[in-house]
Amino acid sequence: MTAPRDPFFPADRSIRADSTTTLDIRNLGRMDYQAAWDLQAELAAARAAGDIGDTILVVEHPNIYTAGKRTQPEDMPTNGLPVITVDRGGRITWHGEGQLVVYPIIRLAEPVDVVDYVRRLEEATIHTVRQLGVSTAGRIDGRSGVWVPSTTTAADPSAPTRDRKIAALGIRITRGVTMHGLALNCTNTLEYYDHIVACGIDDADVTTLSLELGRPISIEEATAPLLAALEETLSGRMTVADHTFGSAPDPTKLTNQKRRQARAQGQG
Template sequence: MSLQVKFEDLGLIDYKKAWDYQEQIFAEYLQLKAINRDIPGEKQTEIEGKVIFCEHPHVYTLGKSGQQNNLLIADEFLRKINATYYKINRGGDITYHGPGQIVGYPIIDLERFNLQVKQYIANLEQSIILTLEQFGIKSERLTGATGVWLDTNIPGKTRKICAIGVKASRFITMHGFAFNVNTNLEYFNYINPCGFVDKGVTSMEKELGQKQDINQVKEILKKKMEEVFGMNF
């Protein structure tokens, strides 16, 4: 049986505004979970959860375990390329968000789905892998790293198409994934993506040789997430 989850597409939205919105929902769910602990099961309020899709204006975000020196440019150059920068509370190192990239923020209760964090991340990866498969792009996981990659067995050609960095507290999740569809990849030149210096970055547009209908990609991705997680939007 699929579990009902709310879905919202925020379109193009400022990173901080979306982060604040996530934090608000995250805090509400944590509070509800704390209340539920003191209530008999049949009287508990179910945490339905919400999956958010959006795009951001040019922005770099550094995870709590990330290294500042993986941002290769100074503040003045950030302003020149119309980009902003935030240190945030997810796992992982530095990444870039920008127009043409599907950013997904699932805010769900993993216990409702009988998931541990490791399997949750694997499910996110699998949803992207199955989406890319629909477009004839073969992708996979990379041992020792999160995200979705291409040509993992070819040294010098391994490249990431989707970054993943999450936060979880009491099994409530926030943050999520950044899936390059029509992303301007030049912006990755100014960072060591996810801390890697020996691996590249790619997008669906680059792999397929033309811009993709991002709304079509979103619809397929939603279906794949429903299948993989056993959820229903």
């Protein structure tokens, strides 16, 4: 199968500027989101200066909402949980207990292809989710992340039934170095998603590996295969395939449309 679009950078080559060194994997355990973000910024600056090599942080956060650059007032939580405004793309999401979060701090090879980098993260995550047993996981054209289609029946009858996101992505690239990354829902509750418009999407749901498979899938069980798949996709040994099973409106573009309509009506 072919990729969603031809990359600017050769698909069979490492997207890392320095592919000769081993990735430095740092498992941080459970860490406060702000502390992890500060650490990311410190490491990204060091990577840009050439003081350290490519690094991947593996972490679980205490429950928190984070709002990306495109977050709208109507997205915000209704339960009083704190929100941290961050410098990644996208809108609001939740991080918390039972969710595996991975932050690659990678200097990208030239020419920098942001879309290809995101697709490689998605490819690694799709591969991992399928390897763990959710065989229909894939992409929805127009929306980032990894999804399970509505045609798939989850093993747990309490699971959502619409198209549902199992992993979210949000990144930032500064001076050619990546920050932020991906969050894979493992054993976490979905309760916190009920109080936000997650990623600005209100016509789909969110799910977890445990709900889809009907058994607990811990962060520890998902970590090793995900890190292995990331190394394969970043190196170009696993190329991006077209796992698209549907299409839907991009929530960011919908926001822009609403703004244009409001201006036309003299509301903003």
